[in-house]
Amino acid sequence: MNKHQPLTSLMPGHRSLWCEAAFHLDVHPYSPSLKAEIISAAQRGDLATIRELIESGNATVNDRDEQNVTPLHWAAINAQLATCRYLIEQGADIDAVGGDLQATPLQWAARNGYLYVIHLLISHNADPTFADTQGYNSLHLVTHSSSVMPLLYLLHQPVNVDSRDMQGHTPLMWAAYQGDALSVDLLLKHGANPNLKDDSGLTPLHWAVVRGNRAILRRFVEMGADIHAKDLDDRTPRDMAIELKSFGAWKRAMEEGGMNEFGVVKAKPLNERNTRIAIFVFPAIFLYIIFITLSILPWYTGIVLAMAEFFALHHIVTRVLLNKDSYVGTVNQSPYFAGIIAGSMIWVGYAWLTRLVRQTPDHPFIHLAFALNFGLCIYNFFRAITLDPGACPRPVNDGELKAIIEDLASEGRLNGQTFCIQCMARKPLRSKHCRVCDRCVARSDHHCPWIWNCVGANNHRQFLMFVTTLVVGIVLFDYLAYELFTTATPPDTLPTDCSTIFCVPATVDPFLLSVSLWSTLQLIWTSVLLVTQYWQVARQLTTLEVSNLGRYGFMGGRGGMAAGGGATGLQMGHRHQHLTSNDRGDEDSEAEGGHKHHHHRGICGALSAPGTCTAFLLNLLGFDRFTRGRAAHGLALGSSSARARNPFDLGMVRNCRDFWTMGKELGVEYGQVYDVPAEGFQEAKKKRELERGELERDHDSSGRNKSLLGKLGLRMGMGSSRRGYEPLSQV
Ligand SMILES: [Zn+2]
Ligand SMILES: [Zn+2]
Numbered sequence: 001m002n003k004h005q006p007l008t009s010l011m012p013g014h015r016s017l018w019c020e021a022a023f024h025l026d027v028h029p030y031s032p033s034l035k036a037e038i039i040s041a042a043q044r045g046d047l048a049t050i051r052e053l054i055e056s057g058n059a060t061v062n063d064r065d066e067q068n069v070t071p072l073h074w075a076a077i078n079a080q081l082a083t084c085r086y087l088i089e090q091g092a093d094i095d096a097v098g099g100d101l102q103a104t105p106l107q108w109a110a111r112n113g114y115l116y117v118i119h120l121l122i123s124h125n126a127d128p129t130f131a132d133t134q135g136y137n138s139l140h141l142v143t144h145s146s147s148v149m150p151l152l153y154l155l156h157q158p159v160n161v162d163s164r165d166m167q168g169h170t171p172l173m174w175a176a177y178q179g180d181a182l183s184v185d186l187l188l189k190h191g192a193n194p195n196l197k198d199d200s201g202l203t204p205l206h207w208a209v210v211r212g213n214r215a216i217l218r219r220f221v222e223m224g225a226d227i228h229a230k231d232l233d234d235r236t237p238r239d240m241a242i243e244l245k246s247f248g249a250w251k252r253a254m255e256e257g258g259m260n261e262f263g264v265v266k267a268k269p270l271n272e273r274n275t276r277i278a279i280f281v282f283p284a285i286f287l288y289i290i291f292i293t294l295s296i297l298p299w300y301t302g303i304v305l306a307m308a309e310f311f312a313l314h315h316i317v318t319r320v321l322l323n324k325d326s327y328v329g330t331v332n333q334s335p336y337f338a339g340i341i342a343g344s345m346i347w348v349g350y351a352w353l354t355r356l357v358r359q360t361p362d363h364p365f366i367h368l369a370f371a372l373n374f375g376l377c378i379y380n381f382f383r384a385i386t387l388d389p390g391a392c393p394r395p396v397n398d399g400e401l402k403a404i405i406e407d408l409a410s411e412g413r414l415n416g417q418t419f420c421i422q423c424m425a426r427k428p429l430r431s432k433h434c435r436v437c438d439r440c441v442a443r444s445d446h447h448c449p450w451i452w453n454c455v456g457a458n459n460h461r462q463f464l465m466f467v468t469t470l471v472v473g474i475v476l477f478d479y480l481a482y483e484l485f486t487t488a489t490p491p492d493t494l495p496t497d498c499s500t501i502f503c504v505p506a507t508v509d510p511f512l513l514s515v516s517l518w519s520t521l522q523l524i525w526t527s528v529l530l531v532t533q534y535w536q537v538a539r540q541l542t543t544l545e546v547s548n549l550g551r552y553g554f555m556g557g558r559g560g561m562a563a564g565g566g567a568t569g570l571q572m573g574h575r576h577q578h579l580t581s582n583d584r585g586d587e588d589s590e591a592e593g594g595h596k597h598h599h600h601r602g603i604c605g606a607l608s609a610p611g612t613c614t615a616f617l618l619n620l621l622g623f624d625r626f627t628r629g630r631a632a633h634g635l636a637l638g639s640s641s642a643r644a645r646n647p648f649d650l651g652m653v654r655n656c657r658d659f660w661t662m663g664k665e666l667g668v669e670y671g672q673v674y675d676v677p678a679e680g681f682q683e684a685k686k687k688r689e690l691e692r693g694e695l696e697r698d699h700d701s702s703g704r705n706k707s708l709l710g711k712l713g714l715r716m717g718m719g720s721s722r723r724g725y726e727p728l729s730q731v
Contacts, residue, residue, distance in 0.1 A: 034058045035065060042071035042087070045080030054090055061092040069098040076105040076121065079114045084121070094126045103132040110138040110154065113147025118154065119409045128159040135166035143171040148182045148421055149414050155190045156402045168198040176208035181215040182421055184208075189424060194225040201231035209237045212246025217253030227263035238262070255325050268323045275321050280335040282321075284343030286313040291347060291518070295510030299502075331449075332436050338385060338452040344518065345381070348477055349374060351515045356480045363483060370476040377469035381451065384463045389456030390442035392671050394425040401425075418674070429673050430648070431456075432544055442670040443663075445536075446543045457662055457670035464537070464659075467530050474523045481516040484509070540648045540655040647676045 038059040041049040050071070053059040064070055072092040075083040084105075088094065095104045106126040109117040118138070122128065128138045139159050142150045155161060162170045172192040175183035184204075188194065194204050205225045208216045221227065228236055235243070238261065241250035251261045259265050268275055290309050294302045317336050318324050331337070352374070357367060395401040404426055408414035420427045420440050427433070432444035434454045441456035448455050448463065455463045485505040505513040536546060648666060650658060658665035667685030677684035 035063045038063055038071050039065045039069070039074055042074040042080065042083055043078050045075065045078060045083045047083055047086055050083060050086065061087050061090045062096065064098060067099055070096045070105070072096060072105045073098055073103075073108050076114070076117050077108040077112060079109075079112070079117055081116050081120060084117055088120070088124050094121060094124050095130060097130075101132040101134060104130050104138075106130070106138050107132055107136070107141050110141040110150065111145055113142060113145030113150045115147070115150040115153060115409065115414060116412055118142070118150050122153075122157055123410075128154060128157045129163070131163075131165075135164070137163050139163060139171050140165055140169075140174060143174045143180075143183055143187075144178070146178060146180050146183065148180075148186060149416070149419070151183055151186055152419070152421065153405060153409055153414065155186065156405050161187060161190050161192045162196060164198075167200075170196055170198075170204070172196075172204045173198060173202070173207045176204045176213075176216055176220070177210055179211040179213040179216065181213060181219065184216050184219055186421055188219065188223050194220055194223050195229065197229070197231075201233075203229045203231075203237070205229065205237045206231060206235075206240055209240045209246055209250065210244060212241070212244070212249040214249040214253045214256075217250060218256045221253060221257035221259065221263075227259075258323075266323050269320060276335055278321055279317055279331075280339040280342065282313060282317060283336070283339040284346050286310070287340070287343040287347055287518075291511055291514045294514040299506070332447075335452045337449040341381065341450055344522065345374075345378060347515050348473075348519055351512050352477065352480070355509060355512050356477075356484060360480055360483045360487070363480065366476055366480060370473060370480065373469045373473040373476060377466060377473050380462045380466035380469060384451045384455070384459050384466050385453050387453075387459040387462060389437075389444075389454040389460075390431075390458035390671055392420075392423070392425060392428055392431055392440040392442050394423055426674055428671055429676065430542065430545070430670065443542060444544060461660060461662065464533055467526055467533060471523065471526050471530050474519045474526070478516055478520055478523075481505075481512055484512070537659045538652045538655055540646060540650065540658065647680055650682065 034053065038050060038053050040046075041053070054061060061072070062070055070092065072084060072087045072094070073096065074080075075087060095106075097104060099108075101107075104126065106118065106121045106128065107130070109121060131137045136144075137159060139151075139154050139161070140163070142154050145151075162172070164170055170192065172184065172187045172194065173196075175187055192204075197203055203226065205217070205220045205227070206229070208220055227238070230236055231240075238247075238250060241247045247261075254261050254263065270278060286309060290306045293305050293309060296302070297305060317334070318331055322331065322334065352370065360367075395404060401424060405414060405419070408418055408426075418427055419425070420433050422433050422438065423440050425440065427440055428442055430443045431440045433440045434444065434447045436447050436449075437454050441454045443457035443460070445455040445460055445463075447453075451463060451466070453459065485508060488504070488508045490504045490507055502513065532543075532546075536542065541549070648658075648668075649655065650665060654665050663670050666681045667688060668681060679687070
């Protein structure tokens with residue numbers, strides 16, 4: 001610009017002024033070098049330098065660099081929380097507009113998903129609705145950052161969830177396009193409209209097809225997005241899926257939403273309730289058919305036919321009753337596996353009543369023990385199924401939710417470990433969100449398809465009792481069956497070359513033999529499960545914690561940072577980074593949690609999993625939890641350093657007592673424990689008891705005193721009533 005300045009303006013008189021100005025520029029407080037210094041100090045978060053510059057008057061908080069950007073912008077985009085706070089305290093313009101895109105510091109922070117900077121700026125009245133030259137407001141930008149917690153925070157600020165950018169895109173379209181399933185979920189939960197169209201007539205569903213993320217597609221379908229919406233070129237999302245080669249994801253998402261590829265709802269043969277009942281009952285019927293098959297036919301044809309019958313059962317459950325297109329991964333939410341357990345129990349009980357009781361009368365105590373075990377097993381099995389595993393409380397209204405989010409954000413710990421995006425609720429320590437049950441479960445152990453429920457704080461005891469009685473019951477049953485077979489006289493028709501141990505039983509009672517072989521097969525994995533469960537209870541660890549121990553330490557290191565909740569300033573900036581990685585870690589651990597479902601998914605799930613024969617066997621037997629991930633490392637740690645970091649650990653005996661009393665030993669309500677007290681759980685409990693004791697004592701002593709006085713008074717009154725004896729002279 002100076003180049004084109006007319007020469008005439010450089011008149012001699014002006015010239016001297018110009019020179020003077022130029023001279024002054026070198027030493028003037030607002031020299032470019034000092035300006036640059038406050039800018040670079042803001043970028044680095046060098047608070048000392050900034051303070052010095054401001055206090056000496058060499059720079060102001062609203063100085064701008066050559067791109068017209070303020071120090072607050074730079075501090076915000078570099079997550080320099082303490083610097084931001086100082087600049088704001090010194091009067092920095094909170095909604096200063098700068099940079100190429102004419103954006104505010106809030107937008108710079110939002111674009112990078114810096115939760116605590118956003119929180120700071122918003123709490124100093126930054127405007128979240130301000131839009132830059134592209135039409136993006138802070139909600140768009142935070143969606144671009146793919147950070148869930150900052151998005152959650154902004155959704156509770158006064159900004160329209162369906163605000164549009166220059167092309168009419170809403171944040172929901174952006175999240176769908178980016179393939180951020182959690183962001184999509186979050187936006188939908190906060191009322192984002194799944195059927196708005198942008199300037200080209202594309203809906204969020206169209207944008208989701210572009211990315212081809214199955215989970216997002218499914219979510220849209222469930223939320224009632226219009227499957228037949230057409231863009232300006234008359235294309236439906238399905239047309240686009242074919243065009244963009246994401247048709248596979250489209251089809252699967254539709255399938256999971258219970259529809260065919262055209263969005264026509266597939267009907268199930270029975271209603272929801274009857275489907276569940278049928279799935280629960282069918283295994284019992286099929287198991288009977290299988291046992292009969294095995295007992296009638298010779299073993300080599302019997303086994304083949306039995307397997308075919310098992311497959312038929314699986315086919316009926318998945319493809320007919322549930323009407324799914326695939327055999328795997330669709331039965332987890334149904335009572336299929338629980339039905340297998342219940343069916344097995346029925347036939348074990350039947351075999352015991354009709355055969356063992358009659359034919360082995362010399363073992364009355366074993367029979368009594370078996371009967372007791374059997375009863376306890378059934379009782380605990382149904383209790384484990386029907387009890388609420390420990391659902392964590394959810395906020396009752398928006399106000400409470402907002403308060404929770406605000407609290408966590410201002411404490412600098414709004415993250416995936418303290419807040420559950422799916423439940424929209426605080427996440428207690430040691431809880432986990434179960435995808436099958438779709439809720440957070442307190443002190444979650446694992447989701448167990450065999451009991452069609454999660455195993456958590458509230459039903460873990462029943463689950464463990466169930467497994468214990470199951471193992472003991474099978475052993476007793478096998479013992480009785482063994483006694484029966486060894487004492488039975490084999491029929492004369494027995495071929496002389498019959499040498500295997502199964503030969504006599506197979507001729508004496510093939511039905512009993514197949515039932516006991518089937519139970520013995522279950523004995524393998526249940527006893528492994530039992531041993532690990534006892535070990536974990538004694539160590540005050542859950543299955544999830546054991547598999548995460550090696551990688552993240554106990555509770556992802558949360559136990560250790562209990563007392564550090566009040567850290568501020570720079571540390572918070574650091575912590576934020578740290579927690580971001582933890583968030584990711586949490587997702588990983590979710591994936592890790594998923595592998596356990598594998599082994600519970602049983603034979604079919606295991607067969608479908610890619611891997612070697614050994615992997616399959618480990619998987620089948622449930623050993624994989626020790627070999628997968630870094631669980632083994634975690635187990636080794638469990639004995640030393642990790643134990644020191646487990647604030648819930650009370651030592652073996654008291655751990656067991658705590659388990660049995662569901663947290664009474666620690667004085668913990670697992671559904672609502674959000675922090676480790678600085679002094680530890682035991683001290684906190686002692687303190688509470690002491691306080692309560694003192695209160696009671698006070699209450700007691702005052703009560704006692706009162707009653708004593710009353711009694712004495714009464715006695716006094718009765719014994720020495722002075723009424724009528726007062727000397728008249730004194731009245
Ligand atoms: Zn949850
Ligand atoms: Zn569950």
